[in-house]
Amino acid sequence: MSDVTVQNEPETQAESAPIVPAPVAAPPPAPVSGKGAPLTGEIIFNENITVYSGNRLPQYDKGPVKAYTARGTDKVSKNLFAMVCEEHLTPRSLKASNYFGILNPSLVRLVASGVIGWTPAGKEKYCFIFENTLGNALMKDDTKGGLGMKPDLVLNSVIRPMINVMMDMRDKDIVHGNIRVANMFDGGSKNLERVVLGECLSTPVSYLQPVLYETIDRALCSSIGRGPGTQQDDLYALGVSLAVMMRHSDPAEGWSDEEIIQHKMDEGTYSVMLGRDRLTGAILELMRGLLYDDENQRWTLDEVLIWLDGRRLSPKQAARRSKASRPVNFMGEKYIRPEILAREIAKNPAEARPLIEDGELERWLSRALEDKVATARFEKALKQADEGGKGGDYPDRLATRTAIALHPEGPMRYKNINVMPEGIGPALTEAFIMKRDLQSYNDFFMNYFITQWVDSQTGTVPDVSNLVGRYDGARAHLRQKGMGGGLEKCIYAMNPEVHCLSEKIAKYHVRTPEDLMHALEKLSQNSGRPTMFFDRHIVAFLSVKDRKNIDPYIHDMNAPEGYRRILAEAKTLATIQKRSQMEKFPGIAKWMVESLAPVYERFHDRELRESIKKNADKLAETGDLPKIVLLFDDPAVYQSDNLEFRRAMRRYHDLEQETIEIEGELRDESSLGQETGRQAAALVSGILAGIIIMTAIFSAFGKGAVPF
Amino acid sequence: MAASTKKRKKKQSFGWKGQIFLICLLLASVMFASLAVIVVVGMVPTIVAAIVDRSEGRMRALTIGAMNFAGCAPFMLEIFKKGNSLETSIAYMLEPRTIVVIYFAAAMGYLIDWAMTGIVSSVLVQKTKNRLRDIQKSQKELTERWGVEVTGTIPLDEFGFPVESHHKPEEA
Numbered sequence: 001m002s003d004v005t006v007q008n009e010p011e012t013q014a015e016s017a018p019i020v021p022a023p024v025a026a027p028p029p030a031p032v033s034g035k036g037a038p039l040t041g042e043i044i045f046n047e048n049i050t051v052y053s054g055n056r057l058p059q060y061d062k063g064p065v066k067a068y069t070a071r072g073t074d075k076v077s078k079n080l081f082a083m084v085c086e087e088h089l090t091p092r093s094l095k096a097s098n099y100f101g102i103l104n105p106s107l108v109r110l111v112a113s114g115v116i117g118w119t120p121a122g123k124e125k126y127c128f129i130f131e132n133t134l135g136n137a138l139m140k141d142d143t144k145g146g147l148g149m150k151p152d153l154v155l156n157s158v159i160r161p162m163i164n165v166m167m168d169m170r171d172k173d174i175v176h177g178n179i180r181v182a183n184m185f186d187g188g189s190k191n192l193e194r195v196v197l198g199e200c201l202s203t204p205v206s207y208l209q210p211v212l213y214e215t216i217d218r219a220l221c222s223s224i225g226r227g228p229g230t231q232q233d234d235l236y237a238l239g240v241s242l243a244v245m246m247r248h249s250d251p252a253e254g255w256s257d258e259e260i261i262q263h264k265m266d267e268g269t270y271s272v273m274l275g276r277d278r279l280t281g282a283i284l285e286l287m288r289g290l291l292y293d294d295e296n297q298r299w300t301l302d303e304v305l306i307w308l309d310g311r312r313l314s315p316k317q318a319a320r321r322s323k324a325s326r327p328v329n330f331m332g333e334k335y336i337r338p339e340i341l342a343r344e345i346a347k348n349p350a351e352a353r354p355l356i357e358d359g360e361l362e363r364w365l366s367r368a369l370e371d372k373v374a375t376a377r378f379e380k381a382l383k384q385a386d387e388g389g390k391g392g393d394y395p396d397r398l399a400t401r402t403a404i405a406l407h408p409e410g411p412m413r414y415k416n417i418n419v420m421p422e423g424i425g426p427a428l429t430e431a432f433i434m435k436r437d438l439q440s441y442n443d444f445f446m447n448y449f450i451t452q453w454v455d456s457q458t459g460t461v462p463d464v465s466n467l468v469g470r471y472d473g474a475r476a477h478l479r480q481k482g483m484g485g486g487l488e489k490c491i492y493a494m495n496p497e498v499h500c501l502s503e504k505i506a507k508y509h510v511r512t513p514e515d516l517m518h519a520l521e522k523l524s525q526n527s528g529r530p531t532m533f534f535d536r537h538i539v540a541f542l543s544v545k546d547r548k549n550i551d552p553y554i555h556d557m558n559a560p561e562g563y564r565r566i567l568a569e570a571k572t573l574a575t576i577q578k579r580s581q582m583e584k585f586p587g588i589a590k591w592m593v594e595s596l597a598p599v600y601e602r603f604h605d606r607e608l609r610e611s612i613k614k615n616a617d618k619l620a621e622t623g624d625l626p627k628i629v630l631l632f633d634d635p636a637v638y639q640s641d642n643l644e645f646r647r648a649m650r651r652y653h654d655l656e657q658e659t660i661e662i663e664g665e666l667r668d669e670s671s672l673g674q675e676t677g678r679q680a681a682a683l684v685s686g687i688l689a690g691i692i693i694m695t696a697i698f699s700a701f702g703k704g705a706v707p708f
Numbered sequence: 709m710a711a712s713t714k715k716r717k718k719k720q721s722f723g724w725k726g727q728i729f730l731i732c733l734l735l736a737s738v739m740f741a742s743l744a745v746i747v748v749v750g751m752v753p754t755i756v757a758a759i760v761d762r763s764e765g766r767m768r769a770l771t772i773g774a775m776n777f778a779g780c781a782p783f784m785l786e787i788f789k790k791g792n793s794l795e796t797s798i799a800y801m802l803e804p805r806t807i808v809v810i811y812f813a814a815a816m817g818y819l820i821d822w823a824m825t826g827i828v829s830s831v832l833v834q835k836t837k838n839r840l841r842d843i844q845k846s847q848k849e850l851t852e853r854w855g856v857e858v859t860g861t862i863p864l865d866e867f868g869f870p871v872e873s874h875h876k877p878e879e880a
Binding site for chain 2 (some may be wrong): 601602604605606607642645646648649651652653655656658659662663665666669670672673674675676677678679680681682684685686688689690692693696697699700701
């Protein structure tokens with residue numbers, strides 16, 4: 001199995017980056033704000049909203065996501081609260097725009113959402129600002145006891161408003177995933193005229209739902225890996241909420257989560273929720289309809305609307321979960337339900353191996369459970385587990401595949417992973433941020449359990465080709481070891497709402513390539529900024545968000561030569577600026593130009609280097625990244641430089657040869673020029689002799705000749 | 709092998725030309741015996757120089773010979789004017805003045821050879837040294853503009869850059 005390639009080391013250099021806009025010194029630990037308490041720790045959000053980090057609203061907290069007082073100015077409502085999201089729990093930012101469109105008094109209204117410079121943490125965080133019309137929660141601990149409310153009151157104050165909300169959410173394609181009594185509020189009225197449903201965007205779907213409010217199959221998942229869910233799951237949660245409101249006693253009091261699931265399987269959710277409480281009349285019909293454990297039998301929203309109109313629906317036959325005629329022994333316990341056995345096998349793969357390999361489990365399936373389909377699934381699972389050999393993590397693979405065969409509607413369970421197929425993204429994100437074991441995620445994708453899970457489903461799986469395609473893509477990413485691949489890319493591909501998890505920009509909440517540009521611009525002001533712009537996370541993030549920005553340069557980013565990596569980064573940044581028609585980035589431009597030294601070195605001609613450097617420095621002030629990149633993007637310049645360099649090399653070589661010759665001549669300096677000197681002497685002598693002879697002739701034979 | 713063949717050819721060509729020259733010289737000596745005496749006795753320094761001279765083309769002998777002949781020429785003209793008789797010629801040759809003048813002229817030839825060789829040689833050495841300095845300057849300029857890789861003394865990649873410069877920038 002391949003190793004996990006994840007960049008997960010902290011980067012100290014980037015740590016000291018200045019944090020975003022905003023204001024004011026970090027306040028001391030936030031006190032709980034009471035009425036009239038002074039507002040402290042103000043942080044400006046979107047110009048017209050102020051969030052008070054010193055004023056907590058713990059009654060609206062959603063687990064680790066804390067609520068704070070906020071105030072609006074201008075046209076924004078004054079009474080607001082902010083949900084400041086946690087990094088490891090990916091906020092549902094993509095659903096925010098849909099949520100904005102819902103204007104229903106029974107649903108807390110979203111006023112704004114986005115990134116806030118959260119000074120107490122010294123970093124940016126994502127936050128949702130809601131209008132504070134909630135009042136008090138109907139229950140603080142909604143997993144115990146009951147409210148004993150009368151059905152008529154529930155019908156008018158809860159069911160009708162909630163069904164209206166769910167209709168709106170269906171229209172906007174949102175699954176709430178957090179419908180529960182503790183998330184229903186009285187709206188500030190004493191008589192409970194109409195409940196107000198709390199928010200659902202600050203955490204992944206169903207992350208905070210107690211097991212009681214989840215269907216059996218989803219309850220078996222880890223809370224982070226339940227996936228996006230469906231409206232049927234919301235209706236089930238509504239049914240459980242109604243049961244808690246109307247019941248007088250809690251039949252499940254003191255039960256653990258596992259016992260609740262066990263009882264739901266054995267007795268059905270209706271019995272578990274209402275026990276001895278007797279409901280009569282129309283409301284009984286609704287409760288039975290909503291609390292069907294079989295999703296196909298459960299009432300749909302349309303059926304609830306028909307019921308609200310006063311029409312009666314013919315009761316459906318509840319499909320019972322299969323149960324064996326005799327138990328199978330495993331680790332000293334007896335199991336008659338394959339779902340529970342699947343859970344235990346997945347938890348204890350080493351102990352499960354003999355049970356599976358001895359054929360005992362197969363005999364139990366075929367004889368005690370008498371389920372031919374399950375037996376066939378199990379046989380196929382055994383073959384698939386064998387495909388990877390019996391070494392290494394074979395027991396884990398065997399346990400996972402057996403668990404899927406025994407409980408196909410349940411989650412995929414592998415080592416510490418326990419997720420519905422769609423829930424792998426948030427689970428992987430959380431594991432990465434919380435620095436959990438990531439090798440198991442790598443193996444999970446490479447073992448390709450998804451096809452077995454899809455093949456095992458009895459009902460239809462929505463958008464199955466997309467689901468399988470994403471898992472295929474994850475395997476391909478893992479095979480790609482360089483930048484732009486690996487588990488980092490799986491994180492962004494499987495969880496589109498996650499922000500960039502790069503350590504370089506850890507102080508910034510980057511959700512888009514444009515956000516990245518702004519974060520880098522802020523980071524550029526910091527003297528301790530890193531040399532390179534990108535790391536594995538940023539490359540993977542950009543590749544998933546908009547592949548046209550970066551994919552043409554990924555090959556160069558993985559090149560061993562520094563100049564190619566630097567240039568690839570520069571080109572990517574320039575492409576983002578150009579394609580998104582963004583403003584100028586003088587900070588990034590200066591940073592880019594300063595890091596271009598290895599690129600200048602790719603020109604042989606030092607004068608050309610200087611000239612290009614001067615131009616780049618000039619352009620850096622303008623912040624126009626495409627223009628800077630253009631300086632290095634002309635092949636003719638490189639060719640001409642190379643040609644001139646070759647010529648210079650030849651010239652140097654010729655001079656070298658000449659030097660050798662001259663030095664050879666100078667070695668015997670005394671003989672240098674002797675030959676020429678003699679020739680000159682012969683010439684001079686010849687001329688002189690000629691003059692003498694001619695003079696003698698003229699003297700001898702001329703007029704008045706003088707005797708010698 | 710080729711060198712010895714060339715030498716032989718040279719000797720052969722000199723042979724027949726030399727033979728004709730010698731015949732002509734002999735005939736001229738017979739016809740102008742009086743002048744021949746002056747030449748034979750007066751040109752002794754040239755003959756010595758020609759024997760001693762090992763330089764290519766025997767330029768030194770030529771230099772001395774030219775001046776030596778210039779020293780002989782006035783006496784030959786005098787003898788010619790006085791009837792070109794052998795007695796006159798011998799009389800001239802017996803006069804010390806004649807020998808002094810002729811040999812002084814030959815000595816002037818030696819002087820010219822020595823002076824010209826020295827002057828030309830020192831000028832050429834200076835010129836060569838200047839050229840060497842120019843070359844070094846040009847090489848320095850080339851290195852400054854194109855880097856040490858232009859010298860071809862370090863291993864280069866296909867693009868002409870030092871092989872060791874392929875480093876990965878620090879992941880900061």
